[in-house]
Every structure is written in structure tokens, then in C-alpha cells.
Amino acid sequence: MIAIGEASRQSGVGIETIRYYERVGLVPRPERAANNRRLYSAADVGRLRFLKKCRDLGFALADAKTLLDLSEQCSDDCRSVKELADIHIADVRRKISELTELEAALNELTANCASGNVACPMLGRLRSK
Amino acid sequence: MIAIGEASRQSGVGIETIRYYERVGLVPRPERAANNRRLYSAADVGRLRFLKKCRDLGFALADAKTLLDLSEQCSDDCRSVKELADIHIADVRRKISELTELEAALNELTANCASGNVACPMLGRLRSK
DNA sequence: ATAAATTCTGTAGTCACTACAGGATCAAGC
DNA sequence: GCTTGATCCTGTAGTGACTACAGAATTTAT
Structure with missing residues (x-):
């Protein structure tokens, strides 16, 4: 489990942007440490990387979300x-x-x-x- | 002198957009009739048309404003x-x-x-x- | 022990509009 | 004169996708 800064580094998504994605429900709310700081799993980072790639390809966030959801459902x-x-x-x-x-x-x-x-x-x- | 709807028709700039341009200082505040309605001159419409063309060419509003200002100064x-x-x-x-x-x-x-x-x-x- | 880095929440700003809400006024027909 | 519909007014809030603080708390490094 890693902190938001490390998740940002690993995914290429900015810290503020990660929190924004959480706020608008694009990614699930992550776990919290005892000190209230966000803790990210490998799956969380994967999701962020996926969204980053979609955005780089010019997909709107709503479309990126759809693709992410499709990707999470087992049947592609x-x-x-x-x-x-x-x-x-x-x-x-x-x-x-x-x-x-x-x-x-x-x-x-x-x-x-x-x-x-x-x-x-x-x-x-x-x-x- | 024409009303805002006619100015919109003649310039191709939407009514709400014209008011927006006025609000942000892109075009001068027009005259008002006794009933408080905006009155536009031919020069006002010309300015709106100029801005419309700039926007159609993809210039940002700030750049469009600069071009408009340059255009108003007599020395092009x-x-x-x-x-x-x-x-x-x-x-x-x-x-x-x-x-x-x-x-x-x-x-x-x-x-x-x-x-x-x-x-x-x-x-x-x-x-x- | 102190300084620097990181994180937190919450709010507001960006760009260029667009969409109301809620009211006033105007023009045309009867 | 009255009604209907079109036009206009102000002011506020929403859009998309962030970005930039402010101000506080905590963690890490020296």
C-alpha cells in the first residue's frame, strides 16, 4: 500500500487529479491509514494508469470511465x-x-x-x- | 440602432454570448434605450462579427481581443x-x-x-x- | 529539535460559453 | 382594452477536466 504521492508517480496522474477523480466517482475511494492518509493498492494504480492512457488517447473522462468499467467486467x-x-x-x-x-x-x-x-x-x- | 436579438442575427454571435462578451469587457457596453434594453450600432455589430471570425479561426478570446484592439487602432x-x-x-x-x-x-x-x-x-x- | 516534504480538506479559478429562474416589457391580433 | 407570444432584463449556476491555492496536520530527514 502506497501513499498518494507514490501512486501519482507510478501512474503519471497528478495528485490533485487523483483526488479529483475520487471526488467525481471515477475511481473508488481508497483505503485510509490511521492518520487519514489515502492508501493505494496495485489495482488502484492500475486503474489510474488505465485512465491516464485513455486521456492521452483523447477520450473524454466519461468515455474513459465506460472503458474502465468494461475492463473491470470480466467479459471484455x-x-x-x-x-x-x-x-x-x-x-x-x-x-x-x-x-x-x-x-x-x-x-x-x-x-x-x-x-x-x-x-x-x-x-x-x-x-x- | 438595433436590439440584441437583431445584433445576434446580423453578427452570428448568440445573445447570451454577446452579453457574456460585454460582461468580461471584450466589447464596450452598448447604449441603452429608455426601457433599459441594449441598443447596438453598426460598429458594434462589426466588432461582434470580427470576434466571431476570430473564434471561427480558433483564436482564443484573449487573442481575438488583441486583434480587435489592433484593428481599432488606425495604424494596422x-x-x-x-x-x-x-x-x-x-x-x-x-x-x-x-x-x-x-x-x-x-x-x-x-x-x-x-x-x-x-x-x-x-x-x-x-x-x- | 528543527526544517522540509507530504498530506489533508475545502474552496475558487480557468475557458468560453450555456442554461436557467423569475421578472419586465413589447408587438400583434381580436 | 386584453391576451398571447416574443423578446428582453439581471443574476446565478452548470459544463469539462482539471489546477491552484489557503491553512492545518503530520511525517521524514538532518
């Missing part, structure tokens, strides 16, 4: 997992294409920005109808 | 604008590459997810060290 429900992941992949693709368009628009807007300009063409474009 | 400061935009473009590029990596990782994780599986390989990977 592959279909549910893939459904969730596919929605998320589609989401990521959409974001990529939006950002790509954005980049093009920004490049176009700044293309004629040069230090000698009297009037900034980008501001002009942003101002115009 | 092209250098400051381009600096801000370039930082933002770099930001967008970074996000795109992060998301692209993410998409690859997600595809890899779900590649072997099939409905007949007993154990989900994605969950397995998320659980493992």
Missing part, C-alpha cells in the same frame, strides 16, 4: 469498446480536417503580411463583410 | 498581427500532428477488435503496463 465486451473507439476516431478525423482547413485559411490570411505594410491585409479581411 | 500593426497568427498557426499544426498520431494509435488499438473475440485486445493493451 469488444463490441462496445470498438463502438466507442470508432466514434472517437471519427471525432478525431473531423477535428483534423477542421484544423487543416483552419491552417489553410490562416496561411492565406497572413500570406501578404509584410513588415512594410501600411494596412494589414489580415485585419482588413477580418473586418470586411 | 501588421507585425503584431502576423506574430500572433504565426504562433496560432504553429499551435494548429502541433494539434494536427498530435491528432494524427492519436488516430494511428486508435486504429492500431482497434485493428483486432472483432465481434467474436473473447477478450478485447484494446482493453488488454490499455490495461497492460
